[in-house]
Amino acid sequence: MKPFQYYRPKTIKDAITAVASDPDAQFIAGGTNLIELMKRGIVSPGKLVDINHLPLKRIERRQGITSVGALALNSEVASHKLIRQYHPLLTQALHAGASGQLRNMATIGGNLLQKTRCTYFYDTALPCNKRTPGSGCGAIGGINKQHAIFGVDEKLSKNPCIAVNPSDMNVALLALDVQVLVAGPGGQRKIALADFHRLPGEHPDVDTNLERDELILGVEIPDSVFTKHVHYLKVRDRASYAFALVSVAAALDLDQNKIKAVRLVMGGVAHKPWRLYEAEKALVGQVISDAVFEQAASIAMQGAIAYEHNTYKLKLTPQAIIQALKIATSF
Ligand SMILES: Cc1cc2nc3c(=O)[nH]c(=O)nc-3n(C[C@H](O)[C@H](O)[C@H](O)COP(=O)(O)OP(=O)(O)OC[C@H]3O[C@@H](n4cnc5c(N)ncnc54)[C@H](O)[C@@H]3O)c2cc1C
Ligand code: SF4
Incomplete structure (x- = not known):
């Protein structure tokens, strides 16, 4: 080092x-x-600038917004009473991440910015456009079991990258319409989570729209109707301590059996947390049933592209969507 x-x-x-x-x-x-x-x-x-002693650990609720400081630990946030009461989807997603020990070290700000787990990215002997733009993508013709099926513009880009964002937390935060509060030399600004992470385009080395010298102060989670019928489903190789092959955050607001509002966001399928806007539209106003969930899952899969080792995601993804919707609406 x-x-x-x-x-x-x-x-x-x-x-x-x-x-x-x-x-x-x-x-x-x-x-x-x-x-x-x-x-x-x-x-x-x-130079490492250690921010751990800054006053950015608070979790508090004011005027319908829960503010979580960037240095709040993943474990503290997951078990905090405000998060369990008002944003249970976030509790579920955080508990699905990493291991107990890691969640006791990992912060909310760091989780937002964690790098992909593509093995080619972590091996400096192998080509990787994200690590060294222009060197090529080892995963496209190599082992691509974990990789993206959505938002991939490999044929169009000079620097293709099919990596996925590995975070569980980010999937729930997108479903909850979170804003990221950041501060830089020019002052503070807020970035909607939907605009925070990027697709790779020509610059897979740039993961987010945060500037290098901007510090994440925290996230703001607005109150929502998604406090009861929520489920974070994570499909992985092991029951713990493994990143998602695919994951689904499903959050619904129901009037009896009718869907008034819904959020569906996926992890493990794209370079950023992937919201299923068209599937959501197809669900709103419908009475819950297996057929309605199957139709939404089929709509969600439009535009999916698979590689040699991740074709299983074309079957697993719609099944995961259906299962998450069934569990979220079962209580
Ligand atoms: C073995 C293993 C398994 C894991 N499994 C999972 C999993 O299943 N699901 C999951 O979601 N995650 C998983 N993780 C990832 C883990 O959640 C992240 O490593 C963690 O959240 C990063 O937080 P940190 O505070 O340690 O960040 P750091 O490592 O300290 O920093 C990460 C990046 O964020 C930047 N940064 C940190 N804080 C700020 C800030 N406030 N403002 C601006 N920049 C900042 C740093 O400069 C750095 O670039 C796993 C990690 C490991 C090692
Ligand atoms: S998928 Fe992205 S991170 Fe992985 S080798 Fe290709 S360019 Fe690098």
Whole structure:
């Protein structure tokens, strides 16, 4: 690992200035992703700006919005009474992530920014457009079991990338219409979660629309009608400590058996959390039934593209959507 300087800022302003004034500096929170990237030589910051002592851990609710600080731990957020009461979908998604030990280290800000788990990205001996734009994509002709089936423009891009966003939390946050509060040298701004993560396009090396010197302060979760009929379904190779092959966040508002409102978002299928807008439209106003769920799942699959080792996702994905909808509407 390349030697680096360590800096512990006293204030949020100090932290932003430290990164803004040094192109080689990077924020560190729980370190559960960044340290691995440094050990493998994928990133080599000259200075780590440790934000762990900044006052960004609060979880509070005011005027119909739950604010969660960027340094709140995944485990604390998942079990917090406000989150369990008002945003149970987020509790479920966070509990599905990683392991107990990791959730005790991982922060909300770090989870938003965690890198893909594509194995070619983590092996510096292999080509990867995300790590080194222009070097090629090892996964397209290689082992692509975990990779994307939606939002892939491989034929159109000079730097194709078929990696997926690995976060469980991000899937639930998109379903809950979350805003990300960030601060940079020019002041504060909010970014809707839907605009936070990017599709790869020509720049798979850029995962989000956050600027390098912007610090995530936290997320704001508005109250919603999705407090009862919610389910986060994660399909993975092991029952714990494994990333999603596919996952589905299903949240519904029901009037008796009729669907008044719905959110359907998927993980493990695209470069960013993937909202199923057309399937949602097909569900609103319908009376719940297997046939209605099957039709929505079939609509959701339009435009899906598979590679040699992830063709199973073409069958697994609609089944996961149907199952998540059935469980969410079963109580
Ligand atoms: C073995 C293993 C299994 C895992 N399984 C899962 C899983 O199943 N599901 C899942 O969702 N996740 C999983 N994770 C990922 C884990 O959730 C992330 O590593 C974690 O959330 C990152 O948070 P952190 O605080 O440790 O971030 P760090 O590693 O400290 O930072 C990650 C990135 O975010 C930046 N950063 C951090 N905080 C801020 C901030 N406030 N503002 C701006 N930039 C910031 C850092 O500069 C860095 O680029 C797994 C991780 C491991 C190691
Ligand atoms: S899928 Fe993306 S991250 Fe994986 S090798 Fe290809 S370019 Fe790299």
